[in-house]
Amino acid sequence: MSTTKTKWTVNLKVYRKKGQKAPYYDQFTMEVDPDEYVLDAIERIWAFHDRSLTFRHACHHSTCGACGMLVNGVEKLTCITYIRDVVEDGGTIVIDPLRNFPIISDLVVDMSLFFDRMEMVGQRQVIPIAEEIVGSSQKAQSAGNGKEYLRLSDCIECGMCISACPIAATNPDYLGPAVLAGAQQSGLDKKPELLQIVDQENGLWRCHSAYECTAVCPSNVDPAWRIMDLRRQVTSQRFKRLFR
Amino acid sequence: MSEHADKSGISQAFRWFDPRGRDVGTIAFILNRITALGLTFYLFLHLIVLGQLAKGAEAYDGFLATIRSPIFVFGELLVVAAGLYHGLNGIRVGLTSFGIAVPQQKKLFYWLLAIAVLGSLIFGIRMFTA
Ligand code: SF4
Ligand code: FES
Numbered sequence: 001m002s003t004t005k006t007k008w009t010v011n012l013k014v015y016r017k018k019g020q021k022a023p024y025y026d027q028f029t030m031e032v033d034p035d036e037y038v039l040d041a042i043e044r045i046w047a048f049h050d051r052s053l054t055f056r057h058a059c060h061h062s063t064c065g066a067c068g069m070l071v072n073g074v075e076k077l078t079c080i081t082y083i084r085d086v087v088e089d090g091g092t093i094v095i096d097p098l099r100n101f102p103i104i105s106d107l108v109v110d111m112s113l114f115f116d117r118m119e120m121v122g123q124r125q126v127i128p129i130a131e132e133i134v135g136s137s138q139k140a141q142s143a144g145n146g147k148e149y150l151r152l153s154d155c156i157e158c159g160m161c162i163s164a165c166p167i168a169a170t171n172p173d174y175l176g177p178a179v180l181a182g183a184q185q186s187g188l189d190k191k192p193e194l195l196q197i198v199d200q201e202n203g204l205w206r207c208h209s210a211y212e213c214t215a216v217c218p219s220n221v222d223p224a225w226r227i228m229d230l231r232r233q234v235t236s237q238r239f240k241r242l243f244r
Numbered sequence: 245m246s247e248h249a250d251k252s253g254i255s256q257a258f259r260w261f262d263p264r265g266r267d268v269g270t271i272a273f274i275l276n277r278i279t280a281l282g283l284t285f286y287l288f289l290h291l292i293v294l295g296q297l298a299k300g301a302e303a304y305d306g307f308l309a310t311i312r313s314p315i316f317v318f319g320e321l322l323v324v325a326a327g328l329y330h331g332l333n334g335i336r337v338g339l340t341s342f343g344i345a346v347p348q349q350k351k352l353f354y355w356l357l358a359i360a361v362l363g364s365l366i367f368g369i370r371m372f373t374a
Contacts, residue, residue, distance in 0.1 A: 166270065
């Protein structure tokens with residue numbers, strides 16, 4: 001007979017904010033299976049305790065990027081974060097919305113500026129099917145050395161890298177890790193017009209190398225490496241221009 | 245309470261110094277900012293000290309006697325440690341900013357920290373036994 005306890009009692013402390021009212025935390029004590037995901041517990045709050053709780057989610061399998069939140073102060077995709085990985089039986093899970101985005105309601109943040117910036121660097125949210133099929137061979141990405149290929153290197157636009165970035169915390173004009181990574185993925189050689197967008201005060205050169213973006217990215221985009229690679233490309237372009 | 249974009253710039257800036265839940269890169273970033281602020285503060289102190297020269301030789305000698313006390317020597321050791329860390333981390337950031345050794349940035353940090361601690365120890369022993 002297994003001695004593993006399959007039900008834990010955990011306390012969920014959830015950030016709440018509606019309109020102009022001051023934010024506060026709501027507490028929900030509930031029974032959970034530790035092998036469930038944090039998003040399951042949040043959905044259960046909504047289903048059985050409080051229908052006014054707002055949060056974003058869609059795919060439940062780390063593809064849509066909608067469910068990014070702070071779990072105990074760290075950016076996580078809640079649909080793939082096991083409860084047992086963030087709390088113990090009897091413990092508390094603190095859920096906050098992502099940082100560095102305006103809050104719309106409770107755990108929902110306004111990502112429209114971020115999405116606009118992604119489009120600006122050539123990372124469109126909606127691509128016509130025909131175009132995608134034709135262009136699919138061009139989408140293959142190398143790891144940078146031309147030899148290996150990275151799996152899952154497509155950004156899911158979860159915004160967690162922006163939330164984790166200390167520079168984005170104090171400078172809303174900073175393009176941010178995902179946008180710069182998007183520019184690098186689009187390629188300066190294929191889209192030379194991107195140079196103007198990234199080679200400026202609030203672009204490439206604003207990054208202060210905290211590497212938090214890469215630490216929290218759930219999709220192996222490695223934005224920090226891509227920012228540094230873009231810097232290398234821009235610097236070598238400038239250098240070459242000196243000798244022309 | 246969570247910190248969000250609708251908070252003021254100053255309270256957001258405190259996040260620069262908050263290591264909770266963060267990775268090694270942030271520790272390096274925090275130490276870089278603290279040492280930068282410390283070294284800037286020291287620069288001002290240094291200018292004030294030099295200003296003592298203008299008050300004549302006696303005033304300056306008196307001042308020198310004061311700063312030979314262990315507390316001031318310890319302060320100087322902090323300046324050495326900050327300079328070592330900041331300079332070495334500058335090399336790390338400079339290298340990675342040119343796309344060199346980016347995947348090794350954590351290892352580089354551990355190495356530079358070890359060198360900065362060792363260097364500070366050697367300076368400390370020399371300063372307190374001189
Ligand atoms: S780079 Fe990573 S963390 Fe940032 S938005 Fe894309 S998938 Fe999310
Ligand atoms: S619900 Fe789609 S990524 Fe989590």
